[in-house]
Amino acid sequence: MTMMSKVGIQNRKQIIIEQLTALDDDMILKQVEELMNASIHQSSLKRLTQRKLFNGAKRSGKYIPNGEIYSQYDLDKLSENLKLGQ
Numbered sequence: 001m002t003m004m005s006k007v008g009i010q011n012r013k014q015i016i017i018e019q020l021t022a023l024d025d026d027m028i029l030k031q032v033e034e035l036m037n038a039s040i041h042q043s044s045l046k047r048l049t050q051r052k053l054f055n056g057a058k059r060s061g062k063y064i065p066n067g068e069i070y071s072q073y074d075l076d077k078l079s080e081n082l083k084l085g086q
Contacts, residue, residue, distance in 0.1 A: 023029060063069060070078075 020029070020032065
């Protein structure tokens with residue numbers, strides 16, 4: 001992000017804050033809050049980087065030839081046994 005775009009974002013935030021303080025509509029304020037909460041939740045999720053994806057694939061490439069994998073059937077059975085308390 002360039003310095004110019006940071007300044008642009010800061011100005012836009014300031015304008016939005018000024019407009020929000022002038023608002024007297026509870027419905028719009030609730031919608032803004034919902035958008036902000038959704039945005040904060042999304043930004044807190046970690047993105048999978050290309051490097052992490054490749055590293056995961058590399059690790060899988062080591063385990064699969066050795067038979068160190070679980071099939072969906074194996075996982076379903078394991079889950080079923082855990083539910084039954086076995």
